[in-house]
Amino acid sequence: MSMNNNYELYKVFYWAAKTGSLTQAARVLYLTQPSVSYAIKQLEDSFGITLFYRNSKGVSLTQEGAILYSYIEQSQILISLAEEKMAALKNLDSGELRIGGSDSLFKHYLLPYLEDFHQQYPGIKLHLNHGTTPEIIAYLKEGRIDLGVVRMPIADSLLEVRESIQLQDCFVAGGRYAELKDAVLSLDMLLQYPVILFSRNSRARMAITELFQSYGYPLKPEIEVGSVDLLIEFARKGLGISYVTREFVAKELEEGSLFEVQLDVELPPTHVGIMIMRNMPLSTAASRFMKLVE
Amino acid sequence: MSMNNNYELYKVFYWAAKTGSLTQAARVLYLTQPSVSYAIKQLEDSFGITLFYRNSKGVSLTQEGAILYSYIEQSQILISLAEEKMAALKNLDSGELRIGGSDSLFKHYLLPYLEDFHQQYPGIKLHLNHGTTPEIIAYLKEGRIDLGVVRMPIADSLLEVRESIQLQDCFVAGGRYAELKDAVLSLDMLLQYPVILFSRNSRARMAITELFQSYGYPLKPEIEVGSVDLLIEFARKGLGISYVTREFVAKELEEGSLFEVQLDVELPPTHVGIMIMRNMPLSTAASRFMKLVE
DNA sequence: AGGAGCTATAGACCATGTCTATGAACAACA
DNA sequence: TGTTGTTCATAGACATGGTCTATAGCTCCT
Numbered sequence: 001m002s003m004n005n006n007y008e009l010y011k012v013f014y015w016a017a018k019t020g021s022l023t024q025a026a027r028v029l030y031l032t033q034p035s036v037s038y039a040i041k042q043l044e045d046s047f048g049i050t051l052f053y054r055n056s057k058g059v060s061l062t063q064e065g066a067i068l069y070s071y072i073e074q075s076q077i078l079i080s081l082a083e084e085k086m087a088a089l090k091n092l093d094s095g096e097l098r099i100g101g102s103d104s105l106f107k108h109y110l111l112p113y114l115e116d117f118h119q120q121y122p123g124i125k126l127h128l129n130h131g132t133t134p135e136i137i138a139y140l141k142e143g144r145i146d147l148g149v150v151r152m153p154i155a156d157s158l159l160e161v162r163e164s165i166q167l168q169d170c171f172v173a174g175g176r177y178a179e180l181k182d183a184v185l186s187l188d189m190l191l192q193y194p195v196i197l198f199s200r201n202s203r204a205r206m207a208i209t210e211l212f213q214s215y216g217y218p219l220k221p222e223i224e225v226g227s228v229d230l231l232i233e234f235a236r237k238g239l240g241i242s243y244v245t246r247e248f249v250a251k252e253l254e255e256g257s258l259f260e261v262q263l264d265v266e267l268p269p270t271h272v273g274i275m276i277m278r279n280m281p282l283s284t285a286a287s288r289f290m291k292l293v294e
Numbered sequence: 295m296s297m298n299n300n301y302e303l304y305k306v307f308y309w310a311a312k313t314g315s316l317t318q319a320a321r322v323l324y325l326t327q328p329s330v331s332y333a334i335k336q337l338e339d340s341f342g343i344t345l346f347y348r349n350s351k352g353v354s355l356t357q358e359g360a361i362l363y364s365y366i367e368q369s370q371i372l373i374s375l376a377e378e379k380m381a382a383l384k385n386l387d388s389g390e391l392r393i394g395g396s397d398s399l400f401k402h403y404l405l406p407y408l409e410d411f412h413q414q415y416p417g418i419k420l421h422l423n424h425g426t427t428p429e430i431i432a433y434l435k436e437g438r439i440d441l442g443v444v445r446m447p448i449a450d451s452l453l454e455v456r457e458s459i460q461l462q463d464c465f466v467a468g469g470r471y472a473e474l475k476d477a478v479l480s481l482d483m484l485l486q487y488p489v490i491l492f493s494r495n496s497r498a499r500m501a502i503t504e505l506f507q508s509y510g511y512p513l514k515p516e517i518e519v520g521s522v523d524l525l526i527e528f529a530r531k532g533l534g535i536s537y538v539t540r541e542f543v544a545k546e547l548e549e550g551s552l553f554e555v556q557l558d559v560e561l562p563p564t565h566v567g568i569m570i571m572r573n574m575p576l577s578t579a580a581s582r583f584m585k586l587v588e
Numbered sequence: 589a590g591g592a593g594c595t596a597t598a599g600a601c602c603a604t605g606t607c608t609a610t611g612a613a614c615a616a617c618a
Numbered sequence: 619t620g621t622t623g624t625t626c627a628t629a630g631a632c633a634t635g636g637t638c639t640a641t642a643g644c645t646c647c648t
Binding site for chain 1: 301302304305342344347357358361366369370372375376379380383437577
Binding site for chain 1: 593594595596597598613
């Protein structure tokens, strides 16, 4: 008599109404006819309302059953759509992948993976959010991105960081400084030349500044630029010696438009790290992407 | 791993998402927290998708969980509305009652019950469908009306007929024929006067025609009219002697604007019958109305 | 009259969802 | 830095309730 408590009954009701037959509904639901009969009775008793006319050819909705059906049909359709959507998300036919990182890492490191991923799963929308390392970390914690790609090291107990490829920063110059091509410079000799650095307080810039400091030389750039592309471009045009990631100028080094300036000290390598939230489940898309990168 | 099979889980999911807490969802659903935990796990396993982030303050939807929620929320709201609607139908706060019958029965027999019913259940819409007895029966079989009010007898194995009040048809005349007031006429004497009958081939007209026939007199009306009101009106104006239902002219008989013409044969009484479909459940409204009439 | 549909009912069974009890992780606070 | 009070997860026991088989009753059709 009291309001029923089992939404499962609506599924049975839906199919009984839709097929006009308890027997057929049973077939659709992989049940036996008595089970369907029982379920419908349950629902009717719970409302205190008869929902179907029973006749020898099957069942048909009463006036009140038809009213119920008008609601339940919509409801069931929504559930079907939801289930289809979940299946699509699961197969990666649908969904989105939100990545945070710097523009240069997107371009020089992540791009091939992104292309690959997009080709394999064209239904997944890609959202790339660029920002500084702290910004990326904040995005990650706010749940605005699924993963972040930054330079190591990252020390944050809430994050899990997987080390990816190693990068080597170095100084490069163009034809204008051809005399340095076969030289090995000390740090103070390098400082005789105009140095071009990335203007933002990037992790890489801080590292190299500290290195010079540790030898007692202050590293003061002649020129500061806002993008890695400009670092490369300025060095090619002979405006100075740029501090860049070697892997990001592979093309220029090969074609000879830039050459690496040899130093008598070793510059420390850095690693690219992929950050995710520790103890938080990854979306299907994100975890598939992680696997691709590894 | 395969698609879940239990819509009950969506109700749990809905409340977990809505309250942001498995513990609170359990409270709403009158379950324990482990049961809710188990249900959510079921759902997640069935999709192979994590739906919630668990943290120490409760749970929050993952990207994919939020997508599921957008569907399920609508679905659950529809179910709630459906349940409210069913409760309203059950209390007779809502619904409709569809009755078939003749205009004269509506007006002279059913009206007080309809008024009463409408006052008691103002939320129920009344639909009155008039037609001949065969039409009413057809409507009933097509499910277009809940019950029919007609004159007995009805012989149809698909119908269940409950006999209600008895009606007595009779001949009435107005002041123009005052000389008949205290007379007792035989049938052939009556035929000397102009007779007014209902024009449609009603059950009542067929019955009286047969009666005359059985005595060897052909009953040929001077005037045929299309409504009971006109039968009364024409008799009052002195256009002839009308064959009407005595109960429907109670007022006119009392005030003296009509009088009953006495005959030396007894005219057979008829009964009003309320028809419903045999072995078909009545709507709540219809069965309440039946009870009111009894 | 027999057969082939349909739904309803009865009774047995056991799977599944629920419970209690407990653990583990985290946050707030003294 | 414990303590306390949250949260959710897990394990294991239990019993409810949905499902089954078997059967009956009914209508329609041949």
